Each structure stands twice: as C-alpha cells, then as structure tokens.
Amino acid sequence: xxxxxxxxxxxxxxxxxxxxxxTVQPGxxxxxxxxxxxxxxxxxxxxLSDLLPPSVRMVHGPGxxxxxxxxxxxxxxxxxxLEQGVILCTYGDTLRVPxxxxxxxxxxxxxxxxxxxxxxxxxxxxxxxxxxxxxxxxFAIGFETTTxxxxxxxxxxxxxxxxxxxxxxxxxxxxxxxxxxxESPEVRQWGTVPLxxxxxxxxxxxxxxxxxxxxxxxxxxxxxxxxxxxxxxxxQAILMLVRQVNEGRAEVENxxxxxVTRDGNLKAQDRVxxxxxxxxxxxxxxxxxxxxxxxxxxxxxxxxDAERRFKLDYRSVPDNKACECGAILRGVKRPQDCKIFGTxxxxxxxxxxxxxxxxxxxxxHYSYGRYKDMH
Amino acid sequence: xxxxxxxxxxxxDLKHGCVxxxxxxxxxxxxxxxxxxxxKHLGNEYLGQGNDGAVLPAxxxxxxxxxxxxxxxxxxxxxxxFPGGDIGCLSVHGTVNDVAVMGATPLYLAAGFILEExxxxxxxxxxxxxxxxxxxxxxxxxxxxxxxxxxRGKGDGVFITTTGVGVLPDGLDLGGARARPGDVILxxxxxxxxxxxxxxxxxxxxxxxxxxxxTAALNGLISAMLATGAGLRCLRDPTRGGLAATLNEIAGQSxxxxxxxxxxxxxxxxxxxxCEFLGLDPLYVANEGKLVVICNALDAELLLNVMRAHPLGxxxxxxxxxxxxxxxFVQMTTAFGGKRIVDWLAGDQLPRIC
Numbered sequence: 057x058x059x060x061x062x063x064x065x066x067x068x069x070x071x072x073x074x075x076x077x078x079t080v081q082p083g084x085x086x087x088x089x090x091x092x093x094x095x096x097x098x099x100x101x102x103x104l105s106d107l108l109p110p111s112v113r114m115v116h117g118p119g120x121x122x123x124x125x126x127x128x129x130x131x132x133x134x135x136x137x138l139e140q141g142v143i144l145c146t147y148g149d150t151l152r153v154p155x156x157x158x159x160x161x162x163x164x165x166x167x168x169x170x171x172x173x174x175x176x177x178x179x180x181x182x183x184x185x186x187x188x189x190x191x192x193x194x195f196a197i198g199f200e201t202t203t204x205x206x207x208x209x210x211x212x213x214x215x216x217x218x219x220x221x222x223x224x225x226x227x228x229x230x231x232x233x234x235x236x237x238x239e240s241p242e243v244r245q246w247g248t249v250p251l252x253x254x255x256x257x258x259x260x261x262x263x264x265x266x267x268x269x270x271x272x273x274x275x276x277x278x279x280x281x282x283x284x285x286x287x288x289x290x291x292q293a294i295l296m297l298v299r300q301v302n303e304g305r306a307e308v309e310n311x312x313x314x315x316v317t318r319d320g321n322l323k324a325q326d327r328v329x330x331x332x333x334x335x336x337x338x339x340x341x342x343x344x345x346x347x348x349x350x351x352x353x354x355x356x357x358x359x360x361d362a363e364r365r366f367k368l369d370y371r372s373v374p375d376n377k378a379c380e381c382g383a384i385l386r387g388v389k390r391p392q393d394c395k396i397f398g399t400x401x402x403x404x405x406x407x408x409x410x411x412x413x414x415x416x417x418x419x420x421h422y423s424y425g426r427y428k429d430m431h
Numbered sequence: 432x433x434x435x436x437x438x439x440x441x442x443x444d445l446k447h448g449c450v451x452x453x454x455x456x457x458x459x460x461x462x463x464x465x466x467x468x469x470x471k472h473l474g475n476e477y478l479g480q481g482n483d484g485a486v487l488p489a490x491x492x493x494x495x496x497x498x499x500x501x502x503x504x505x506x507x508x509x510x511x512x513f514p515g516g517d518i519g520c521l522s523v524h525g526t527v528n529d530v531a532v533m534g535a536t537p538l539y540l541a542a543g544f545i546l547e548e549x550x551x552x553x554x555x556x557x558x559x560x561x562x563x564x565x566x567x568x569x570x571x572x573x574x575x576x577x578x579x580x581x582x583r584g585k586g587d588g589v590f591i592t593t594t595g596v597g598v599l600p601d602g603l604d605l606g607g608a609r610a611r612p613g614d615v616i617l618x619x620x621x622x623x624x625x626x627x628x629x630x631x632x633x634x635x636x637x638x639x640x641x642x643x644x645x646t647a648a649l650n651g652l653i654s655a656m657l658a659t660g661a662g663l664r665c666l667r668d669p670t671r672g673g674l675a676a677t678l679n680e681i682a683g684q685s686x687x688x689x690x691x692x693x694x695x696x697x698x699x700x701x702x703x704x705x706c707e708f709l710g711l712d713p714l715y716v717a718n719e720g721k722l723v724v725i726c727n728a729l730d731a732e733l734l735l736n737v738m739r740a741h742p743l744g745x746x747x748x749x750x751x752x753x754x755x756x757x758x759x760f761v762q763m764t765t766a767f768g769g770k771r772i773v774d775w776l777a778g779d780q781l782p783r784i785c
Contacts, residue, residue, distance in 0.1 A: 057703055060704075060707060064766060064767055066694070066765075066766050066767050069767050069768050070768060073768075100771060101765070101771060102765045102766075102767040102769050102771070103765045103767065103768070103769020103771045104767070104769050105769070106768070106770055107767075107768055148710075402777075404777050419777070422774075423772060423774045423777070424772050425772065426772065427760045427762060427772050430758055
C-alpha cells in the first residue's frame, strides 16, 4: 500500500531503535504520554515497546473517544432508542461501551432499540431522509477529528429542512484534556506520574493545527511532538522527544508535517465555530467534570439538538468501584495494576471503557501484550 | 415429492414471480417449486428417488469400509449475491470444506431452504443454479432437501442449511489436537478476500476496485495433499474469525503456542487497503476457499509444491511455527520487528473511530 508501507518498514525501525538507544542518557529515565488511542493502538499492534530501551516508558493518555465517554451519556442515547423510539445512529466502537443496568447500545439493540452503526454522518443523514416518519438521532462522539463532519451534517440538515434529524452532541476537546492532566496533582504536586513530554495527536492536529500545543510547551515546560499514527511516526517522535529532554528544550515539533500545519484546517474550524459553542463543563470518564472541555450545538441550530428536542436531563453515573479506568486514563495506573483486569473485565465483557475500543489502554494491552505479564 | 402433469400447470414465473406462503404449504405450488426449480437443477439419481429420505450405498474408501464424517453449516450471508459468488455456491463450498478438512472424501449433501415470502423466484433460480454448478464441480451431489417459507419480515430472503457426509479412511486423523512444537504452519493463499468482498457490497460501502470472494471447494486440493502421504497434522478452513480464530482454536486444542511472521502472511494489496480504510485486521476476516495446514516441518516443502501445483493453492506459503507455550498464545513477530499476541476476536470486528 502506497503511503502506508513506507511508514511500517522494519529496517528503518531498527535504525530508529538504534538511534534512540544511542541518544538516551545513561541513568536517566524518560516517560512520555501518547495522548491518542491511535498511538496506543500502533504501539501495541506493532510491538513497538520491544524496540525501545528500558529507560523509555510510554504512558497511555486519555485520547480514546469511546473511553472518555461517561456512563451517563451512553444512558441518554439508550433512553432515546428504547423510550423515545428513535433511530439512533453512531460509530462502530460506541456500540459496546458499558452503560447503566448492564446495558450497552449493542444490548439495547437486542432489546428492540433501533440502533444502527454508521461509517459517516452522511449515512445518518440518508437514514433520516429515507425515514421521514421517524426521529433519527446521530449520537456524535469524538475529539476534533469527528467534529467537523457533525457540523457539516447539521448544516446540511438545516439547508434541507430535514426536520426529523438531530444530534446528541458529545464532542470533546483535546487541549482541555491535556491541561487537565498537566494540572492534576499526580503530575503537578506529587510527581507520582512523571511526564517528560507528549506525543501529540495525529488526526486531531490536522484539524486544530500545532499552535494550540504551544501553550503547554511554554507554560508547563513539556515538549510536544505531533506524530502520525504509523509505527515509524511514533518511533521518530520518541527520538525527537528524547533529544528535546536531553537538550533541556520544551518546544512543539511536528513530525507529522505531511498532514499537519501550524494553523490546521481553517475551513473545518470555521464550520465547527458556526455550529458549535463551548460547554461550560462536561463530565469525562476518568477526568471527572472538566470546565470548557466539550462542545454543544448553538441556539441557531437548536432544533437539531437532541438534548433540547427531547428535553434530556443528564445524570452522572459513577463508574464501577473496582474499575481503575479513571486512574489509567490519567496515566496514574497501568492496565495490569487494575484488580479486575483480565479477570472480571475482559474485551468480551468490558466493565470499564478502556477495555472497549482497541484504542483503549486496557483492550490494547489485553489483546496484544498480556503475554508479557505471564512469561 | 410427486409430479404435476406438465400440460395442466402454468410454469413458475421466474421473471416476475415471488415466493409466497403456498410454496411451503405442502400443496401443488410446493411440488411445482421443487420439480421446476430444485429437482431441475440439482437432480441426480438419489434426489430423484422422491422419498422422504435418500437411500444411499454404504460408503467405502478404496473399496474398504471407512468412517463417516458429517458436518452441517447454515448460511445467512447478506448480500445474497456478492463479487465472486452467492449464497448458493457458498452453501456448497462451506459444507464440502468442513468435511474435506477432516481428511474425508465428501460424498453427499443435504440442503434445507428457508425462503422469505416475497423473495423473487428469479433470484432463487440463480441461487439454485449456482448451487448445482458448485455441487457438480466439487463432485458432491445434493441428495435430499427441504423447503420452508416464512412470512415476509421473518427471514432475510433466503437462508440455506447444508449438511455433508463424507468417508474417512481408517487410520487418518487430522483433528485440531495434533499440532506439536516444531511443526510448521502453511496457508493456501491470500487471506481476507471473502469477508472484504462481502463488506464492500454491504449498504453504503462501495469501493472502486472489485474485491472477489475466494469461495471454492477445497476437496480437490486436499485430496492431492493427502495423496503425498506427507506428515499432515491438522487442516482447517479459516472461515468466521479468520486465521486468528482458527489458530487460537488449534493452539487451545493441541496445548501449544504459535509464532507467526507478519511479513510472510499473504494479503492482497487491495484487501489490505480496504481493511486499512475500514479499520479491520485481515487476520480476523473470513475466508471461504483457503486452507490452514499444520504439518511436520520436514514435509513442508513437499506439501507446498503440491499445493502450488493446484489452482486453489497457487500462492501457498509458510507463515509460522508451532512452539511450546503453556498459555497457548498465538504470537506474531510484526513486520516492524516487535512482538504481539494475535488474540481471539472480541465480539464483532467494529471499525475504530479515528
């Protein structure tokens, strides 16, 4: 595959691994957080940690869209499907996120909810056009990558007067989550989570650009290297982070220059700004309530806002007590530190959201790396 | 199964007609459907007996009594017609392969049809014709069958269950518990073709490149392999759950581990690209005409040569080793140089979000 295989070349990986090993300073430990689930997945799937020297530790971050979705939000979607009888459309992984009462969207579907997996918002719009007598709700989740398509869908629905279409908006913002981690006592005061730098998001950065990270580099003195989701991208970014740490620099560097610019995709940003505004606060799984960390639909498009249309009231639901997803999403614990990892909580029966998506830290470690805990 | 005198009955309207409830009610329409469609295309001396069951000769292998192997498989594929095949030929291949991978010679098939009211008779005829062609090519006749009709909305067009019977010579055992550390793992060709062909035709997903299903009967290839007398341990066709599920199954049954080499695993570029695009892993995607072979390492070369000489094994290759592992993990050395598990699939393969 052109433009893909070049970034998975084993020989180049070996060279990069040698460079990293030669660049790390003896006696020094390096701890980097890959914010995105896409990076977590690449690290696990390609066995990348086998290529890193023991002094480099990767900490998984909260950038997995379904992992940060709190139970209460999934409950809202399930209520829409089961109680209001809407056709609920959403992206694949979301179907398996555990909700209250032992339900998930997948289980709600088996109980008669009309819940459909779509590949894009255009599919959801088409379902609304094909079913004029039914309410069709798009359960919109994800970071800045998936936000512009939702904005476009709402604009198209408005232009077409597609009155039976609405969006349950749960879009969240990356910079707010990074701030939250950097401000957490584990990082700031106690130092229990050593963080020497970040691998910055790939797809999110194509939309928002590299500029938003400049604040973190400057304010918190943490280097950020924006990297693509291919394994060589991640290796190269790690090398760049090690160099920054060695030289005492804290800058934003862009390894993913083939897709990311400093300003990002201005057209997409305009669309998003036209349709959405900041929410005063939003509950994240693992990070609890984070101020100004999510988007809601502007009053101008109120008729397409499922929360207003169906008068939904959000109820926060605590996670299962034994579940460590919160600590894992903040980098405080590793999946294997959780008591129920791999015993009660498995990919077949996820208790916490990190076990749901293959981008989740727990699912990635369970599916690709758990043999390391046993040998 | 009776017959209705031709001159007094309007033939089935294959152009505009649809299945209705009378086609399953035991009356004249049912007999007509059977004789004009099923018997016409699938007909053979056993099906022609027209009784409630087929009377078959006791099976022998090279003139000596063997053991019976029986397998059944229900087919509910959607869409019914896909690039490279349809539910008709698939229902023959699936069951013939299940019998053949046991080392048996498939002899007979039984077919049960569940038809949905309103299903176009023309489409049904295409399916039955394709089934007949597949049965003929595999040399395995359909000797008995059944037809039921369910109300509109209670089926998905056509469901077909086929059951196959074969004969296995005494002394031959290719069960999943026979893999041993030191054995090697081969595959007969590229992986993931069927599943991606199906997905590419599902609602709302169209690719410019055509990806064809690999659906095929493997009994010919397998009999050529058996004829070599090579040290075969175990054969499987990696259908649902793909190569990953098949190898995890064998690793568990045999109490061994496996080490795959990602670079050696054949995946067509177009299939790899579609999987990349959809967020799927080709190792978990279904195949319908591929063979996973576990054999004595010393015989690998001999088997690969025989496989490559057969049209269905042209791209056969070595993909991994059976190793000792108390945890029965299937591991893989990635093309990147690291290691990871190739685990059971959890739930369905759902596309990732970003």
